Amino acid sequence: MKTALHYHNGIDYAASWLDFASRAESVPYQFVLELELASVPDENTIRRAASEILSFFPLIHSRRARNMLNIAPYQRIIPTDKTIPFDVSEAKDENTYDEHIRTFLNSEISGDFRLALRLIKNTDGTSSLLFKFDHKVFDGAGAEIIVDTFCRLTHIEKPDESFKQKPEGPWLNEWKTQFMAGRTFNRHKIASKKHGIPGVFTEEGESAGKADFITLRLGRDEKKAIEAQSDEIAGPMMMSVFIVAKFGLAVSELLREKGAASDCCAIPVTIDLRRGQPTPVMMNHWAPVTFFMPSGIKTIKEATDELKRQFCEIMRIGYPECIEKVNLLTRPLPLKIASKFFTSNIFRASTGTAVCGLAWQGHLASKSIAGAEIRNLVHIPVVPPKPGIGLFSNISGENINFVASFRTGVIERNDARYILDGITRKTE
Amino acid sequence: MPDIAEIEKYLSSETSVILRLGSKIPACDTPLKSLGYNSMSLVELLLSIERRYGIQLLNKGLTEKDLGGIRNLAQRLHSELAQT
Numbered sequence: 001m002k003t004a005l006h007y008h009n010g011i012d013y014a015a016s017w018l019d020f021a022s023r024a025e026s027v028p029y030q031f032v033l034e035l036e037l038a039s040v041p042d043e044n045t046i047r048r049a050a051s052e053i054l055s056f057f058p059l060i061h062s063r064r065a066r067n068m069l070n071i072a073p074y075q076r077i078i079p080t081d082k083t084i085p086f087d088v089s090e091a092k093d094e095n096t097y098d099e100h101i102r103t104f105l106n107s108e109i110s111g112d113f114r115l116a117l118r119l120i121k122n123t124d125g126t127s128s129l130l131f132k133f134d135h136k137v138f139d140g141a142g143a144e145i146i147v148d149t150f151c152r153l154t155h156i157e158k159p160d161e162s163f164k165q166k167p168e169g170p171w172l173n174e175w176k177t178q179f180m181a182g183r184t185f186n187r188h189k190i191a192s193k194k195h196g197i198p199g200v201f202t203e204e205g206e207s208a209g210k211a212d213f214i215t216l217r218l219g220r221d222e223k224k225a226i227e228a229q230s231d232e233i234a235g236p237m238m239m240s241v242f243i244v245a246k247f248g249l250a251v252s253e254l255l256r257e258k259g260a261a262s263d264c265c266a267i268p269v270t271i272d273l274r275r276g277q278p279t280p281v282m283m284n285h286w287a288p289v290t291f292f293m294p295s296g297i298k299t300i301k302e303a304t305d306e307l308k309r310q311f312c313e314i315m316r317i318g319y320p321e322c323i324e325k326v327n328l329l330t331r332p333l334p335l336k337i338a339s340k341f342f343t344s345n346i347f348r349a350s351t352g353t354a355v356c357g358l359a360w361q362g363h364l365a366s367k368s369i370a371g372a373e374i375r376n377l378v379h380i381p382v383v384p385p386k387p388g389i390g391l392f393s394n395i396s397g398e399n400i401n402f403v404a405s406f407r408t409g410v411i412e413r414n415d416a417r418y419i420l421d422g423i424t425r426k427t428e
Numbered sequence: 429m430p431d432i433a434e435i436e437k438y439l440s441s442e443t444s445v446i447l448r449l450g451s452k453i454p455a456c457d458t459p460l461k462s463l464g465y466n467s468m469s470l471v472e473l474l475l476s477i478e479r480r481y482g483i484q485l486l487n488k489g490l491t492e493k494d495l496g497g498i499r500n501l502a503q504r505l506h507s508e509l510a511q512t
Contacts, residue, residue, distance in 0.1 A: 235486075235490050236492045236494070320468070
């Protein structure tokens with residue numbers, strides 16, 4: 001049977017470039033969703049669901065290819081009898097637990113699979129199920145939908161067929177939209193120069209090491225405290241701007257401490273573009289919008305006001321949607337050359353000073369998996385070698401989680417901790 | 429000056445477009461967050477209000493109550509319009 005082609009949209013293509021840059025420095029561009037469980041789930045049920053999920057999301061076993069006729073990249077589904085890679089390990093303490101996640105995050109998924117699983121059993125009877133996704137194909141919000149479907153497959157209640165992934169694209173003949181997006185992108189890039197030269201943590205010629213991370217898991221009361229603080233300073237429903245402002249201030253302070261001369265710090269923030277019901281799964285569907293934090297800003301109020309102003313400017317020109325289309329113009333180019341445009345020539349050989357990703361929509365509705373109650377879900381992504389540091393946050397039920405993801409050789413663990421603590425640190 | 433019902437109708441139709449609700453009509457007393465708004469879509473709505481009515485609500489100190497529903501937002505916008 002002939003299968004439909006899943007063409008890359010502009011963001012999938014940008015993700016492929018980032019993978020290319022990450023791979024060149026030892027770690028593939030991927031991310032882990034960690035499901036914290038109250039008990040140990042039934043392993044056989046997990047294995048069965050791991051085999052059934054392929055019929056819902058066939059892109060889990062696929063390979064990047066190019067169409068010979070229009071030279072556009074797409075994901076080719078590779079039929080298979082195998083199940084998703086799944087291993088089980090045991091953690092005797094917190095350090096071993098983190099080490100299991102770290103090795104999982106740094107190792108490549110085998111074969112053409114775009115998803116791998118690891119179950120970590122703790123000595124206190126709790127466990128964690130890790131889902132590692134290839135970021136070339138899936139993004140954080142889409143991955144939550146896949147995890148939710150996976151959970152449903154382990155229950156008696158089966159997932160709705162509407163969850164099945166449908167092919168999209170190839171968006172090849174939308175020339176007008178693509179060129180208009182290109183114009184907006186370039187104008188915005190030129191306008192960004194008024195902010196001056198952003199600081200970076202990477203030295204020239206320096207290469208990044210392995211991916212590492214530190215997490216900050218906040219419960220209901222701490223989450224409410226952050227929300228209240230955000231409402232007071234940034235206004236209602238502006239928590240994303242508030243968190244980016246806090247993160248930006250911490251990054252600026254660290255840059256100053258390190259003696260880096262810069263006019264500002266540039267923070268590309270990934271925004272989920274999914275809208276409507278039912279929520280579309282598709283492939284990558286996020287947009288990076290860059291905020292600039294001038295080095296003169298010292299208080300959270302000033303920072304929030306400035307970022308709110310920039311956010312309005314960005315939205316006024318419809319910039320986020322442009323990102324999804326503009327990269328398609330470079331599709332005929334070999335990945336290596338296209339990658340140079342994105343990963344090497346912006347902001348002094350970096351994609352910014354530090355990246356930020358917020359997955360607050362919460363697409364995981366299931367309360368349990370294979371008989372084990374779900375307590376929390378945490379996103380732990382790999383950051384590209386440049387800039388080598390990022391802050392990621394997700395909301396899971398009553399919890400809000402923050403993860404400082406960094407690359408050894410670029411940022412030290414203490415510095416990543418300082419940035420992460422900036423979220424809860426009181427700022428005048 | 430438009431009346432509250434007219435503003436409410438406009439905000440409902442904009443919500444349908446921004447949140448891609450299709451033919452579904454959003455309930456006027458449901459908080460915007462529960463309707464599916466996030467900071468990005470909220471800014472889209474506020475920019476649409478600015479284009480139509482010339483009021484920059486984001487800088488007017490919006491409160492939790494104002495975003496408690498389309499009706500509340502319409503009332504706030506109406507009172508801002510009355511002051512101009």
